[in-house]
Amino acid sequence: MRRAGLRTRVTAGFTAGALALSTAIALVSYQVTRSSLLAERERTAVRAAYLDATVVQAGLAADRPDILEILRSLDTGGNRRAMLHLDGEWYARNLDAGITDSIPAALQQLAQSGQPVVQRVRAGGQPALVVGVPLAPGTTFYEVDSLVELQNTLRVLAIVLTLVALSTAVAAASLGRHATGYVLRPLRRVTDAAQEITDGNLTARLDPTDEPDLARLTTSFNGMVDQLSARMQRDRRFAADVSHELRSPLQTLEAAASVLARRRDRLDQRTAVAVDLVNAEVARFQALVNDLIELARSDQPAERSPVDMVDLARQVCRTHQVSPEVVVAEEGAARVWEVDRRRVTQLLSNLVENxxxxxxxxxxxxxxxxxxxxxxxxxxxxxxxxxxxxEVIFDRFVRGRAAHVRGAGDGTGLGLALVAQHAAAHGGRVDVTDRPGGGARFQIHLPASPQ
Structure with missing residues (x-):
């Protein structure tokens, strides 16, 4: 399973952290607010119940009190319901719709014993607060205060806090993504510069003034590239110098070997075989020197011009005595490419020879x-x-296991390396896969426009 990128992980961390923190704050805020509102509602309900109980007690002290009229005189609004339990009988100002059943028996016993009681219950399926005030032995005044409005308020508060927590998480994700993008921007510049160097542009450098905080990294990177460029230049000059120096004695050897080859029929069999070996090795040596010189020139930019690739491919096949009928122009493909004719000719020639x-x-x-x-x-x-x-067949001088799987391994070991170098000079690449039905398939990928 592929691991998520740094930017994704940091953004996810910001989001998770913000969500956890905002959720914790929301829960604490909700609990504190809920407790505060409930406590304030209880104090208000108890205070109102005691005031109403005082009115009821004063009414009961009169001669022949009208209990229903006394209860109706109370200002209970639309949320409170007043009831009186007198000598085992229940009295209420309105029709009792099961309100008395919502008063727990244990609470009634405490009130009858002379203790004021307060308890949250459910009346008619809705939350409510019951306040019991003993007035006299056998007489208890009750008020049931509905908590529906408070419940709705708490529900709205919960929704608001949830939205705030989610909004905070989204904002943190945006902030994390932006911050990560800003932090990774210098690393992207380093990556781009490294990619340019990989593609052969050894002039790529980082600007130390872009990110002062990364001045040390920029200086080290540029210094590394300078050393790498200088070393590659020295290697190229060395290869070119050695190749040019070898050309003179090689031409002398080639001329001498040619003289011997012309007189082969005058030599004995053993000497003739030795002459053939000398000629073969001189030819191979000449090919090696030519390839080394070509590699030394590979850092030069491609000299592009319009080239008919179908005609070029057929010419290369004829040069190697291969039937031009093997060249196929695929449907819809452009025949004329903007490429370096010399490089592409050698590239294709090396692949055909391979x-x-x-x-x-x-x-x-x-x-x-x-x-x-x-x-x-x-x-x-x-x-x-x-x-x-x-992976290694396009490296230089690969003539070990990777070469022997292809045959006798009698080449210079530079042919496929030159193919890769010429493809890279065009901003392209080369790869090899299996051919359906057996064999190898070498593919050169070149950009349509110069890079």
């Missing part, structure tokens, strides 16, 4: 396209290339 040496010759050379550029494919019917060797 197929001849190790794959029995190319069975198809395709000039095609892909969504973001051009595609040049060379296929053969040889033994193919093992998956573990595909």
């Amino acid at each position: 197929a001849l040496r190790h794959g029995g010759g190319p069975c198809a050379v395709r000039v095609g396209s892909e969504p973001d550029g051009h595609l040049l494919t060379v296929e053969d019917e040889g033994p193919g290339i093992r998956a573990e060797d595909r």
